[in-house]
Amino acid sequence: MWLRLIKRLVLVGALLLVSLGATTWWAINQSQHVPEFYERAITAPPPENVAASSEQLEAEMQQLQTDATTVGQWQASFAAEQINAWLMEQLPKRFPQLKTRGLQEPRIVIEDGILKAAARFQDNRFDAVLSCEISVQLTDQPNRLAVTVGKIRAGALPLPLSQFQDKLQRLTAPTDLNLQWESRDGETVALIDVPDQYPGQVDQAIVIESIELADQQLTVAGSTGDTDSFAFQPQGAVYRIAAVEEKSDPDFQFPILNVHNELSAGSAESD
DSSP: OHHHHHHHHHHHHHHHHHHHHHHHHHHHHHHTOOOHHHHHHHHSOOOSOHHHHHHHHHHHHHHHHHHHTSSEEEEEEEEHHHHHHHHHHTHHHHOHHHHHTTEEEEEEEEETTEEEEEEEEESSSOEEEEEEEEEEEEESSTTEEEEEEEEEEETTEEOOTHHHHHHHHHHHTTSSOOOEEEEETTEEEEEEEOOSOOTTOSSOEEEEEEEEEETTEEEEEEEEEOTTTOOOOOOSOEEOOHHHHTOSOTTOOOOOOOOOHHHHHHHHHHO
């Protein structure tokens, strides 16, 4: 009887080892997969002058900051090519610790309302392309964005978002982003606050009215003005926050702003 039991235990152990070996081989094989969009981004010819393209992106972001602190409507677009140039030229300089931790060749692609991001991570224990997809919607609360993070993968191997939630919460804790998580229809959404006031502003608020991810560009538009005079009117698809949906008043509105063209014209005339 004991001999038979030992034989069965040995057989079970052998089968477990074979199963573990097959699973490990499958996981390693899956982790070596390179996403098609990342392959395209890596093999795409870079701008003729990477440094100049990176500087242009920073100049346009500075211009957006200037425009957004002036009463009126504003809009800015940032090309994926410029962002990738910045990732190539500036990211290693400003965040050298990322490279020492194994991050290599980060790239993004923007298409069909989704920003796809990927980078290779490589050290003496790990070598794989990590990727994810991000979509952004305005919510029915001013300057609160709904960010959906999906398809997090190491190669082709899916990774759970829950593995990163606590770390993201800690990273954003010292900021004004007020990160919160909400689950709906099987998706986990990050709710993020964008500050509506900047140093030097007096009784003026900045509100984001549209965000678009399309045609290899990120486009953001909004208005700046007196919060007591204008109503928040977001453009495009709007994500309704659960806490707001529970309000008894269906006509509830947020008293932020929607600066009209005449305000911009009046500001221009006064200049």
